[in-house]
Amino acid sequence: MAYTEEIRNAAKGLYLKRWLPREIAQELNLASVRVVYQWVEKYSWDALLSDEQLEDAIARRVQLLLGREKKNQTELDELDRLIGQHVRLKKELLQLREKEVGLKEREAAIAAGVPADDLPAARTGKRGGGQSKGGKGKKGKQRKNDIGELLPEDFTGWLGTLFGYQLRCREAKDDPSVPRTRNILKSRQVGMTYYFAGEALEDAVVTGGNQIFLSATRAQAEVFRAYIINIxxxxxxxxxxxxPIILSNGAELHFLSTNSNSAQSRSGNVYIDEYFWIPGFTKLSNVASAMATQTRWRKTYFSTPSAKSHPGYGFWTGDTWKEGKDSRKDIEFPTLDDYRDGGRVCPDRQWRYAITVEDAVASGCNLIDVEELRDEYADEVFRNLFMCEFVDDAASVFKFNQLEGCGVDTDIWTDFKPREARPFGNREVWLGYDPSRTRDNATLVVLAPPEVTDEPFRVLEKHHWRGLNFQHHVAEIAKLFKRYRVTYIGVDITGIGAGVFDLIKTKYPREAHAIHYSVESKNRLVLKMIDVVEAGRISWDQEQKDIPLAFMAIKRTTTGSGNAMTFKAGRDATTGHADAFFAISHAVINEPLDHSNKRSSTWAIQA
Structure with missing residues (x-):
């Protein structure tokens, strides 16, 4: 069977993101997985995966697996292997750099006329790293988690894998003039989980102190544990x-999700991961402070930003510290630029540090192409995900605190089994399709409508297709019709949507419904979503952080005449991140505005 160049390029992109050939074949509806292996060999795709690209690909694959609902045992095992491979790659890159440095030192010495007996020894790139102390050589029976013979210098190899901004966090930890609370705002994908896992392990080995990790989800907590084991x-x-991991010196390492009932009973150094995305942050912060009450314990908060309305925002800016005391109201805190410049000690006895993606690259991280990210993401989303800017939802129709409650741990969805051939059995689902206005991109969601009172809508799947023509989009939609009992699909027929709708209508004439955009129809879509969100009648996977960002992109405005209120969202090449909102709304609108459940919405549109 012949495939178009578009399909082959799509397969190449997925392969370089570390998708497995069988997953690529399934995703692109290929006749056989063998064609993927043929393309890999024929076009030398493996050669494109340099060590640096491979490390980035592994990170992407880890994030892909973390985002999957109800991971099966095979995927959990793969996640553990990937983290192990990531750590091994870090070590191999370090050894390669050391070998190169050694060769340069010898060449320089020879050029300077240094006698052969006095030349620096050639470096092999291999390290003892504790091998003579009961590692891989001969040894007697080893105790469980035995670290008794390890010394601080045994961590030298791991330290050699760190970038400048990671080492800056370490310097702050060891600086007696820096407070014991560190607060770090960061870009995504800059390796802070890897760093703090190693830092905590080193501290546990050297000092015997307990280490406690609090993460937004159990899956993220397990990532910490996997990194520590592999380091x-x-x-x-x-x-x-x-x-927990209990070392032979008595140190305990606990890995907890934020809803863990046992969190309050621990004490030790506390690490709170992605705290700007944790519901009930104020309560969590109080629990973390209680666990680190003694002055010997440290508290480390680190996260990518979310919205200014999140309770953690005041904690970051110092506004929470100023509340209730007039003497503090006029005290100024450093600026974001100050935090980016090596960090600052603040009036509330916190050390704050900000790491944008540009800072990470300037500090030695050679795994990221900043310009590629700028092209890939909408401007506002890029600034939020990579430049440490918070979303200002003051003018947004949907507030972050409302959307925060919509994100759930999908393990509670016992009737949804995403890895099975029929993930939702014979229950009906609705689809919502939203195309880009300027390019051949689109977002599609699979939505489970409620069957009984008080049951919410559930976003079961979300797909984003980029760089493929509408024929491919139709093929992907057809696959969903095979997996689910689809009774409705709402399609925006603007741009590429018209071509998609024509084909969908031919295949599924009863299920396909065209959505014609106008001021009235857009208002109806947004009003319906306001009604649903305010009533708490929709939920999605809490790992899908782009969904609340899409909702917050919806703003209030007036019509062209200025006589009525309406809503707007940038939906062009630079602000397409609202597509997830519109895809969801295109499915939800299948439920009438005046359904039987009562609502308490305070919104209205002037006639």
């Missing part, structure tokens, strides 16, 4: 196990 294995030649 110990690769750099220290020590095997760790257990949950």
């Amino acid at each position: 110990a294995r690769e750099f220290l030649q020590v095997e760790l196990s257990g949950n």
Whole structure:
């Protein structure tokens, strides 16, 4: 079977993101997985995966697996292997750099006429790293989690894998003039989970202190644990196990999600991950402070930003500290630029540090192409995800605190089994399709409508297709019709949507419904979503952080005549991030505005 160049390029893109060939074949509806292997060999795709690209691809694959609902055992095992491969790659890159440095030192010495006996020894790039102390050589019976013979210098190899901004966090930890609370605002994908996992392990080994990790989800907490196990294995030649991990010196490492009932009973150094995305942050912060009450314990908060309305925002800016005390109201805090310039000690006894993607690259991170990210993401989304800017939802129709409650742990959806051939059995689903206005991109969602009173709408799947023509979009939609009992699909017929709708209408004439955009129809879509969100009648996977960003892109405005209120959202090449909102609304609108459940919405549109 012949495939178009578009399909082959799509397969190439997925392969370079570390998708498995069988997953690529399934995603692109290929006749056989063998064609993927043929393309890999024929076009030398493996050669495109340099070590640096491979590390980025592994990180992308880890994020892909973390975002999957109800991970099966195979995927959990793969996640653990990927983290192990990531740590091994870090070690191999370090050894390669050391070998190159050694060769340069010898060449320089020879050029300077240094006698052969006095030349620096050639570096092999291999490290002992504790091997003579019961590592891979001969040894007697080893105790469980035995770290008794490890010394601080055994962490030298791991330290060699860190970039400048990670080492800056370490310097702050060891600086007696820096407060014991560190607050770090960061870009995505700059390796802070890897760093703090190693930092905590080092502290537990050297000082015997307990380490506690609080994460927004159980999956993220397990990522910390996997990194610690693999750092110990690769750099220290020590095997760790257990949950919690209890070292032979008595140090305990606990990995908890924020809804863990046992969190309050622990004490030690506390690490709070992605805290700007955690519901009930104020309560969590109080729990974290209680666990680190003694002055010997540190508290470390680190996260990518969310919205200014999140309770954590005042914690970051210092406004929470100023509340209730007139003497503090006029105290100024450093600026974001100050935080980016090596961090600052603030009046509330916190050390704040900001790491944008540009800062990370300037500080040695050679795994990221900033310009590629700028092209890939809408301007506002890029600034939020990578430049440490908070979303200002003051003018947004939807507030972050409302949307925060819509994100759930999808493990509670016991009737949804995403890895099965029929993920939702014979229950009906609705689809919503939203095309880009200027390019051949589109977003599609699979929505489970409520069957009984008080049951919410549920976003079961979300797909974003980029760089493929509408024929491919139709093929992907047809696959969803095979997996689900689809009774409705709402399609915006603007631009590429018209071509998609024509084909969908031919295949599924009863289910396909065209959505013609006008001021009235757009208002109806937004009003319906206001009604649903304010009533708490919709939920999605809490890992899908782009969904609340899409909702917050919806703003209030007036019509061209200025006589009535309406809504707007940038939906062009630079602000297409509202597409997820419109895709969801195109499915939800299948429920009438005046359905039987009562609402308490305070919104209205002037006639």
